[in-house]
Amino acid sequence: MDVTAPVARLATAAALLLRLLTARSLQPSHAGALLRADDEGLHLIATDGEVVVHLRTPATVHTPGEVVVPRRAVADTLTTLDAADARLTVQGGRLAIRVPGGRFALPSLPDAAPRPGHLPPPRGTVTGDDLRTAAVPVAGAASREHALPMFTGVRLRTHDTALTLFATDRFRLAAASIPWQGATAAGFDPASGGDGRIEALVPAAVLARAAQQLSRVPAVHVHAGDDLFALSWDGGSITTATIGGGYPDAQLSRLLDVTPACTVEADADALAHAVDRATAYGGPHGRVTLQAIDGALLVRADDPLTGESEQTVKATVDGGHTIRSFQGRLLLDALRAFAHHTVRLRFQEGMRATACTADLPTATLTYLVVPLRTPPSTDT
Numbered sequence: 001m002d003v004t005a006p007v008a009r010l011a012t013a014a015a016l017l018l019r020l021l022t023a024r025s026l027q028p029s030h031a032g033a034l035l036r037a038d039d040e041g042l043h044l045i046a047t048d049g050e051v052v053v054h055l056r057t058p059a060t061v062h063t064p065g066e067v068v069v070p071r072r073a074v075a076d077t078l079t080t081l082d083a084a085d086a087r088l089t090v091q092g093g094r095l096a097i098r099v100p101g102g103r104f105a106l107p108s109l110p111d112a113a114p115r116p117g118h119l120p121p122p123r124g125t126v127t128g129d130d131l132r133t134a135a136v137p138v139a140g141a142a143s144r145e146h147a148l149p150m151f152t153g154v155r156l157r158t159h160d161t162a163l164t165l166f167a168t169d170r171f172r173l174a175a176a177s178i179p180w181q182g183a184t185a186a187g188f189d190p191a192s193g194g195d196g197r198i199e200a201l202v203p204a205a206v207l208a209r210a211a212q213q214l215s216r217v218p219a220v221h222v223h224a225g226d227d228l229f230a231l232s233w234d235g236g237s238i239t240t241a242t243i244g245g246g247y248p249d250a251q252l253s254r255l256l257d258v259t260p261a262c263t264v265e266a267d268a269d270a271l272a273h274a275v276d277r278a279t280a281y282g283g284p285h286g287r288v289t290l291q292a293i294d295g296a297l298l299v300r301a302d303d304p305l306t307g308e309s310e311q312t313v314k315a316t317v318d319g320g321h322t323i324r325s326f327q328g329r330l331l332l333d334a335l336r337a338f339a340h341h342t343v344r345l346r347f348q349e350g351m352r353a354t355a356c357t358a359d360l361p362t363a364t365l366t367y368l369v370v371p372l373r374t375p376p377s378t379d380t
């Protein structure tokens with residue numbers, strides 16, 4: 001293999017490769033990145049055992065070929081170079097990277113060659129910004145307990161011109177809907193097998209990580225089929241296996257039918273800061289109490305060992321003076337999903353979940369948080 005490639009583009013691709021993959025795999029075969037030169041340019045392919053990432057960068061290919069090198073080492077090397085172009089050649093079992101005034105050689109890892117995956121059929125297209133707006137907060141509501149794999153994923157379904165996302169850990173639920181172009185409307189060849197419909201359960205951590213990195217991509221193509229899920233864009237793709245088993249779609253949809261007893265509107269950032277400060281006074285479980293009062297929301301927390309906190313956040317209150325307690329961490333996650341917006345909290349009767357919503361530009365997002373039970377009185 002012998003290629004000349006722009007350093008900046010190549011370094012960006014190598015860094016993205018690291019960000020899309022996890023670093024926790026202990027398998028030696030997951031440490032390598034396959035660099036392949038062909039008529040399309042230079043390809044970078046790597047896997048961590050859970051996902052396969054395939055990126056492409058422009059390059060002048062003098063001699064086609066391929067080599068497997070440590071993915072961390074190649075990224076670290078390229079990000080330190082300040083030259084415009086670099087010459088990459090395979091010599092004696094090593095990858096030599098040459099720039100004016102310097103030469104760097106990386107060992108090849110023939111036993112760590114990742115197996116390039118295939119993309120399932122295309123189903124449709126979303127914008128990177130819409131995907132990040134919906135996927136990151138929804139994925140944050142998924143469970144991290146692998147004893148129940150179904151709840152570690154994000155449920156994706158299409159409805160006409162919308163893509164919906166659901167996730168829950170049984171104590172909170174997040175749901176979002178973003179504009180969706182089916183495969184035909186997005187310009188895919190019908191022979192590709194895509195029909196524009198999706199029903200998939202995708203690992204939440206994988207979806208969130210990809211959505212964060214693709215927020216500036218104008219068009220992200222969604223692929224699904226054969227127990228695989230993938231996102232592709234101009235210059236790359238990421239593929240992962242879906243999570244098997246059923247999903248309680250009907251039950252979760254019913255939870256979104258909210259009947260508020262009191263509705264409160266407040267600045268999401270101001271309320272999040274208040275809840276964050278109060279959580280430190282909420283004892284071992286970070287118990288925070290919200291009380292709707294005239295023109296404000298009272299944020300309180302107290303514990304015999306940590307002390308007490310009371311703050312007032314300006315708000316518009318419609319309904320009775322409701323009082324609800326929450327686990328501060330869960331409430332804070334919900335509020336942070338609406339950063340820089342006015343959040344609307346709809347408190348329901350009894351122990352029914354409180355719904356957080358906001359008016360977002362293109363996406364709709366609802367975050368449900370289950371309140372804590374009122375502790376029994378210790379008065380005698």
